[in-house]
Amino acid sequence: MGERLIELKEVKKSYGNVFAVGGVNMHVDGGEVVGLLGDNGAGKSTLIKILSGVVRPTSGEILVRGQTVHGWNAGKSRDAGIETVFQDRALAVQQTIVRNIFMGREITTAFGLLDVAKQRSEAERLMREIGFTSKVFSPDSIVGQLSGGERQGVAIARAIYNKADLIILDEPTTALSLTETEKVFRFVRNVRESGRSILFIGHNIHHVFDIAERFVVLDRGRVALEITKAEVGSAERLIGFMEHVAHPTGANPLDQAQNEAAR
Amino acid sequence: MTDTPTPDNRSIERSWAHRFVLANRASLGTMAVFVLMMILFFIGNPAVFSDYRIYYSVLTTLPVAIFVVVPMVFLVTVGEIDLSFPAVMALGAWVFALCAQSGIDPFISLFAGVAVAVLTGAAIGFIVVYGGLSSLVATLGLSFLIRGGILIATGGKSIAMLSLKDTVAYQVLSGTIYGFPVQMIWAALFVVASVLLYNRHKFGARVHCVGDNPDSAEQMGIDTKKVRVYTFVFMGFGAGLAGIFSTMINFTWWPTTGDSYLLPTLAAVFVGGTPTWGGIGTVIGGTIGAVIVSFIQVGIVSAGLDGFYVQFFNGLIIILSLIGHRWNQIRYR
Ligand SMILES: Nc1ncnc2c1ncn2[C@@H]1O[C@H](COP(=O)(O)OP(=O)(O)OP(=O)(O)O)[C@@H](O)[C@H]1O
Ligand SMILES: [Mg+2]
Numbered sequence: 274m275g276e277r278l279i280e281l282k283e284v285k286k287s288y289g290n291v292f293a294v295g296g297v298n299m300h301v302d303g304g305e306v307v308g309l310l311g312d313n314g315a316g317k318s319t320l321i322k323i324l325s326g327v328v329r330p331t332s333g334e335i336l337v338r339g340q341t342v343h344g345w346n347a348g349k350s351r352d353a354g355i356e357t358v359f360q361d362r363a364l365a366v367q368q369t370i371v372r373n374i375f376m377g378r379e380i381t382t383a384f385g386l387l388d389v390a391k392q393r394s395e396a397e398r399l400m401r402e403i404g405f406t407s408k409v410f411s412p413d414s415i416v417g418q419l420s421g422g423e424r425q426g427v428a429i430a431r432a433i434y435n436k437a438d439l440i441i442l443d444e445p446t447t448a449l450s451l452t453e454t455e456k457v458f459r460f461v462r463n464v465r466e467s468g469r470s471i472l473f474i475g476h477n478i479h480h481v482f483d484i485a486e487r488f489v490v491l492d493r494g495r496v497a498l499e500i501t502k503a504e505v506g507s508a509e510r511l512i513g514f515m516e517h518v519a520h521p522t523g524a525n526p527l528d529q530a531q532n533e534a535a536r
Numbered sequence: 537m538t539d540t541p542t543p544d545n546r547s548i549e550r551s552w553a554h555r556f557v558l559a560n561r562a563s564l565g566t567m568a569v570f571v572l573m574m575i576l577f578f579i580g581n582p583a584v585f586s587d588y589r590i591y592y593s594v595l596t597t598l599p600v601a602i603f604v605v606v607p608m609v610f611l612v613t614v615g616e617i618d619l620s621f622p623a624v625m626a627l628g629a630w631v632f633a634l635c636a637q638s639g640i641d642p643f644i645s646l647f648a649g650v651a652v653a654v655l656t657g658a659a660i661g662f663i664v665v666y667g668g669l670s671s672l673v674a675t676l677g678l679s680f681l682i683r684g685g686i687l688i689a690t691g692g693k694s695i696a697m698l699s700l701k702d703t704v705a706y707q708v709l710s711g712t713i714y715g716f717p718v719q720m721i722w723a724a725l726f727v728v729a730s731v732l733l734y735n736r737h738k739f740g741a742r743v744h745c746v747g748d749n750p751d752s753a754e755q756m757g758i759d760t761k762k763v764r765v766y767t768f769v770f771m772g773f774g775a776g777l778a779g780i781f782s783t784m785i786n787f788t789w790w791p792t793t794g795d796s797y798l799l800p801t802l803a804a805v806f807v808g809g810t811p812t813w814g815g816i817g818t819v820i821g822g823t824i825g826a827v828i829v830s831f832i833q834v835g836i837v838s839a840g841l842d843g844f845y846v847q848f849f850n851g852l853i854i855i856l857s858l859i860g861h862r863w864n865q866i867r868y869r
Contacts, residue, residue, distance in 0.1 A: 327755050348757035363755040365748035366868045367815040376745050377756035385738040417868020431756075 275303020277339060278439050278470055279324060279355065284333030286319055293319040294330070295494035301439055306461070306471045308485030310478065310511075312519060315491040317474050318360050321441050324472070325357040326350035351378065354438035358445050360474075362428040366417035371396045373416050374431045399430040404456045422453040429460060439470040446475060458484060478515065482508035492518045561864040562809030563821035569807070569857055570828050573835070580839035590838055592717065594830050596785060599723035601826040603778035604797060605804045606730045607771040609822040612805055613734075614767045615747040615814035616671040620660055620679035621801070624772055625779030625794030626686055628653030632780045633695040633789035642705030650776040656682070657772015661765035686791050695789040710784040719781055726777070727823050734819045743767060748815030800829045803850065807857040811865050828853060 280300040286293050294316045301307050311317050322328035323335070326347040335342050337353050350357075357363075364373050374396050380388040396412040403426055410419060416427055425445060432440050442461070446454040461484055464471055475481045481488070482502070488511065490498040497518045505511050557564060578585045604621055611618055632649030636642050660678055664671045700706050710719050734740040745753045746760045753760050778797070783789045808825025810817035832853060836845050 325755070326757070346757070347755055348759065351757045357755070359755055361751075363749075363752040365745045365752050365815065367748045368744055372741055372744065375741070376753065377742075377758045379738045379741055381738050386732070387736050387738060387741060389736065415868060417866075 275305070275468075275470075278303050278337070279353075280336040280339075281320075281323070282334040282336065284320075284323060284330045284335070286316075286323060286328060287331045292494045294323065296333070297491075297494070297496055299489055299496060299499070301470050301472055303438065303470055304465075304468045305487060306465050306473060306485045308481035308488045309472060309474045309491065310481060310488060310515060311491035311497075312515075314493075316494040317491055318443055319494075320491065321357065321443055321472065321474065322359075324350070325355060325359075325441060327357075327359075348377070351435070351437075354435075355441065356432035356435055356437035356439070357441040358425075358428045358432050358443060360443040360447075362424055364416050364424055364427060366415070366424075368416060369413050370400070370410070370416060370419075370427055371412045373427050374399060374412075374434060376431070378435060395434070396430070399434055400426065403430055403433070403460055421448045422450060425449060425453070425457075429457070433460075433464070437469065439472065440464055441472045441474075443474045444476065445473075446477070446480065454480075478512050479508045482511055490515060490518060560818075560820070562861060563818045563824060565860050565864060566807065566809050566821045566824045566828070566857065569853065569860065570824055570831075573828060573831065573853065577831070577835040577839050580841070584838040584840075585835075588715075590834060592715070594827075594834050595720045596717045597782075598827060598830045599717075599719040600778045600782045600785070601797065601801065601804065601830055602723040602727060602823055603774045603781065604771075604801050605808070605822045605826040606727060606819055607767075607774035608801055608805045609808070609810050609817045609819050610730075610734065610740075610743055610767050611671075611771055612810050612812065613747045613814060613817040614743045614764055615750065616664065616764060616767065617802075618660065618671065618675045618768065618771050619798065620675040620682060621771055621775040621778075622794030622796075622798050623679045623682035623686070624653050624656050624660075624775040625782065625797065626791065627656055627682055627779070628772075628776030629779030629783040629789050629793050630686060630690070630695075630791075633697060633783060636697060636700060637695055642700065642703050642709075646705070646709070646780055649780050650773060653772045653776025653779065654769055655772070657769045657775070658765065660772070661768025664768065665761045665764045683791075683795075690791050692791050694791065697783065697787050697789065700784060700787060706784060710781060719785075722781075726774075727819065731819045734817075739763070739766065744815060800850075801826075803854050804829045807854055809857075809861050809865070811861070811867070813867060816865075825857075 278301050281297055284297045285295055297320060309317050309320070319328060323330050326345050326349055329345070335345050342349065365376065371392050375392050380392050380395070382388050393412050400412065410423070416424060419427070429445065445457050449457065458480070461471055461473065473481060473485055486502045488498070488500055488502070488505065489496055498514060505514070574585075584590055604625070608618065608621070628649040631652045632645045635645035635648050660675060663669065663678070664674045667674070708718065709722065710717070712718060734743070742753070742758055742763045745756075745758060746763045750760050775794070779793055782793060804825035805822050806812065806825070807828055808818060808821035808823070810822060829850070832849055833846055836849055837843050
């Protein structure tokens with residue numbers, strides 16, 4: 274396992290008197306794929322927005338490569354090598370694909386003038402890389418004219434451009450067709466093979482189980498479970514545990530799992 | 537485009553001309569309105585409109601409009617508006633007039649006037665953006681505040697600047713070469729630089745993104761507040777230039793300098809094809825809008841119509857342009 278890329282210590286975020294995130298400790302190391310699970314409203318998106326600097330935590334500490342950061346914001350997060358595909362995709366839909374891909378990270382020549390040719394060719398290359406080779410749109414197409422899956426492609430293309438050390442994907446496959454979903458997973462595997470880290474949020478536990486090697490389950494703003502793939506064994510067990518978190522009746526399936534292992 | 541054959545054959549390979557029209561349809565539409573209007577004027581009074589003097593009189597005052605219309609396109613694109621620019625015009629020009637009157641070189645006076653206008657623009661932007669205020673209401677208030685301050689300080693007295701006419705600065709900034717008003721060259725340079733800034737510069741790209749979706753821009757690490765403040769700074773810069781050029785044309789600074797530019801400027805921006813909702817716009821269109829608005833004044837009177845028709849035709853052009861732009865302005869969400 275690589276170095277400790279990012280770590281949260283006792284991070285809390287409250288909206289009014291509701292804690293969206295209530296004291297979370299978690300970390301992502303270099304080269305690992307972490308699956309973040311939890312019910313709707315568990316605080317997953319809030320947590321990753323804290324990681325990507327969009328939401329300022331009410332309290333707690335953020336460490337990047339072992340160093341406590343101060344004045345953490347979206348710009349610093351990207352500078353630190355963290356790219357995020359947000360649940361809402363964070364696109365500017367009246368702009369071209371090129372402008373969206375380079376939003377906040379424009380390629381410039383002298384005096385801040387845009388390197389239009391380079392941006393365009395890089396955008397073309399990225400779209401090809403993630404498998405969006407439709408002839409219907411070009412890098413100059415307006416994002417508002419694209420389908421939901423194609424827009425997701427633009428958001429992903431933007432996240433991989435900077436060769437980030439950690440890519441955070443917040444429900445990237447929601448609303449995607451099977452083939453598009455497969456493209457996203459192929460992309461995740463590519464990133465994993467290149468030795469970079471991924472934090473993956475999804476509601477399809479089978480998918481997340483396939484892709485991640487460690488799981489963090491959030492429940493009402495707290496970490497209910499942190500477990501590796503080897504420990505949990507199968508997707509069914511993971512589902513069983515998540516049901517237990519939601520309706521804590523009967524025996525904890527993980528205890529059963531440990532009993533079985535002991536036998 | 538990819539070279540791999542795909543089953544997807546809904547290809548839209550368009551000709552260069554087609555793409556140009558598509559990309560510039562807002563400004564081309566505005567251009568069409570302008571041409572139509574000029575044809576009507578020409579038919580109305582061929583003698584006047586084939587005489588260069590009418591164009592000369594428009595070109596003399598057009599630069600003033602351009603200096604404020606272009607930055608306003610930036611502001612509307614970023615999702616803001618500024619109603620205080622006429623007061624900033626007066627403020628910048630006042631500093632210019634005071635300096636020039638006290639014997640300071642006109643170039644340095646111009647620099648001082650523009651500097652004060654830029655600082656005022658920065659202050660306005662800071663108040664609106666960091667105060668989290670509605671720019672419509674806040675700049676309305678600031679407009680009264682600045683204009684009121686000028687009126688109190690000057691007691692409403694104007695400053696005559698007849699000595700300006702013999703200076704080198706006047707010749708360079710506002711004179712004529714070969715019968716052509718020099719300030720038009722400065723205005724053209726201003727437009728060219730602004731088009732680059734708007735379409736080909738990092739700042740312009742961010743102005744578009746922030747106006748399109750401030751949350752997305754923020755999520756991508758853009759300091760949206762800074763971008764918005766800088767756009768107000770640019771407005772201050774343009775207003776300063778506009779006020780000073782208007783003072784030079786009239787050889788007089790009035791405490792009411794700029795007042796008559798408020799509504800025509802806004803009209804020019806929207807007639808030019810920049811929509812009200814932010815994220816998109818056109819500097820060239822806004823410039824043509826400024827030309828249209830400037831010509832209506834002169835044109836109607838010269839075409840032999842009563843001056844009372846000016847407002848009526850202004851309104852007609854605005855409404856027809858807006859209806860025209862409805863056809864090509866699609867708001868993607
Ligand atoms: N800006 C906000 N203002 C007030 N409450 C908020 C805000 N953002 C999130 N919340 C609340 O915080 C809680 C966690 O929200 P969050 O979006 O992090 O959930 P999530 O785990 O991502 O859910 P989902 O799976 O539905 O995307 C929710 O109860 C939500 O109502
Ligand atoms: Mg979410």
